Amino acid sequence: MFRCPACGGLLEPVYSVEGSPRGRGVWRYADLLPRSRGPPVSMGEGSTPLVELPRASELAGCRVYAKLEGLNPTGSFKDRGMTVAVSIARGYGARATLAASTGNTAASMAAYSRRAGLKPVLLLPRRGVARGKLAQAIAHGAYIVEVEGSFDDAMEAALRAAELGEVYPLNSFNPYRLEGQKTIAFEVLEDLGEPPTHVVVPVGNSGNIAAIWKGFKEAPLLGLPPARPRMIGVQAEGAAPLAEAWARGLREPVAVEKPRTIASAIRIGRPVNWPKAMRAVNESRGAFIKVSDPEILNAMAVLAREEGILVEPASAAAYAGLLRARKMGLIGEDSLVVVVLTGTGLKDPDALSLLGSDTTRYTAGPQEAVEIVKAIVSR
Numbered sequence: 071m072f073r074c075p076a077c078g079g080l081l082e083p084v085y086s087v088e089g090s091p092r093g094r095g096v097w098r099y100a101d102l103l104p105r106s107r108g109p110p111v112s113m114g115e116g117s118t119p120l121v122e123l124p125r126a127s128e129l130a131g132c133r134v135y136a137k138l139e140g141l142n143p144t145g146s147f148k149d150r151g152m153t154v155a156v157s158i159a160r161g162y163g164a165r166a167t168l169a170a171s172t173g174n175t176a177a178s179m180a181a182y183s184r185r186a187g188l189k190p191v192l193l194l195p196r197r198g199v200a201r202g203k204l205a206q207a208i209a210h211g212a213y214i215v216e217v218e219g220s221f222d223d224a225m226e227a228a229l230r231a232a233e234l235g236e237v238y239p240l241n242s243f244n245p246y247r248l249e250g251q252k253t254i255a256f257e258v259l260e261d262l263g264e265p266p267t268h269v270v271v272p273v274g275n276s277g278n279i280a281a282i283w284k285g286f287k288e289a290p291l292l293g294l295p296p297a298r299p300r301m302i303g304v305q306a307e308g309a310a311p312l313a314e315a316w317a318r319g320l321r322e323p324v325a326v327e328k329p330r331t332i333a334s335a336i337r338i339g340r341p342v343n344w345p346k347a348m349r350a351v352n353e354s355r356g357a358f359i360k361v362s363d364p365e366i367l368n369a370m371a372v373l374a375r376e377e378g379i380l381v382e383p384a385s386a387a388a389y390a391g392l393l394r395a396r397k398m399g400l401i402g403e404d405s406l407v408v409v410v411l412t413g414t415g416l417k418d419p420d421a422l423s424l425l426g427s428d429t430t431r432y433t434a435g436p437q438e439a440v441e442i443v444k445a446i447v448s449r
């Protein structure tokens with residue numbers, strides 16, 4: 071399923087129609103989305119805020135806007151793809167859905183599948199999923215198989231299970247998912263008012279960066295201004311099959327057997343969508359780069375403390391990548407950069423706790439508490 075019968079490659083929908091945006095959210099761009107039988111399975115996903123980051127801009131030395139994808143119904147950009155793919159699944163008459171996931175896809179597919187009356191089945195890397203994401207999937211009543219090994223092992227199992235033909239696969243090798251996710255590009259073009267010079271995206275299974283690039287290429291079909299921003303894909307140092315290939319000038323990813331990083335969402339060593347992602351970065355004259363875990367945590371702290379924006383480590387990797395790309399001279403000071411903050415920080419309390427500090431927390435009785443407040447504000 072979802073493989074070219076001739077060459078075994080990934081599939082990609084193309085459009086010969088034109089249209090215009092109407093309404094709100096992902097389905098505002100229905101003219102350029104696959105049609106399903108019946109109304110879409112939707113919860114108002116998309117139409118997320120695009121906000122200026124004044125302090126983070128100053129720190130980066132260029133103009134920076136953030137797309138707040140954590141404000142989607144289940145807390146990540148995955149909902150954009152899920153509303154499309156689950157609508158198609160229901161239209162086909164599927165009864166059960168399947169996905170391997172590092173957590174956000176899991177939460178999203180469980181929620182949308184239940185809303186559609188379908189049975190969600192998940193393959194998750196054991197001990198590889200943030201607590202909040204696992205809790206979401208459990209709350210939505212997903213059937214969960216915790217696979218010994220990494221996400222890549224779970225993905226391999228999912229590909230084999232999908233071949234049974236009894237379940238509808240919702241991983242991003244399903245091209246309908248990427249069709250929904252491309253709407254990020256449409257919204258950026260409508261809200262920013264001028265075309266961005268760079269779009270920085272965290273990369274795991276590498277579907278989203280390809281989806282967003284496809285959106286920029288198709289935007290003129292919707293009457294939106296043409297834009298060819300450089301796509302900058304950011305990976306974590308310990309899980310950087312594409313950034314490693316890029317650095318070495320190779321055409322194929324350098325597989326990572328035991329991917330390691332604090333950013334569990336992108337802890338992926340063998341990205342399934344790599345051909346599409348490589349093409350997106352090549353066509354846009356962008357780059358893949360990598361950042362360390364300390365850089366990711368620093369970026370998370372800057373976004374939380376200077377901008378009031380709470381994101382998970384994988385999302386913070388995008389801003390860390392921008393800082394790194396500025397230092398490398400890959401992004402110039404006249405640039406207008408959009409960083410895609412892919413998911414909320416609320417799902418990963420263990421990562422958040424790494425940002426805390428003992429010097430700002432006290433335990434006290436009510437009387438003493440007043441004294442402490444006095445001392446803090448007069449400091």
Ligand code: F0G
Nearest residue numbers: 171172174175274275276277278412413
């Ligand atoms: N950011 C977040 C918060 C993610 O959850 C993911 C992927 C990515 C970035 C990378 O996107 O895979 O299209 O390159 N999460 C997947 C999951 C793998 O299962 O939730 P990608």
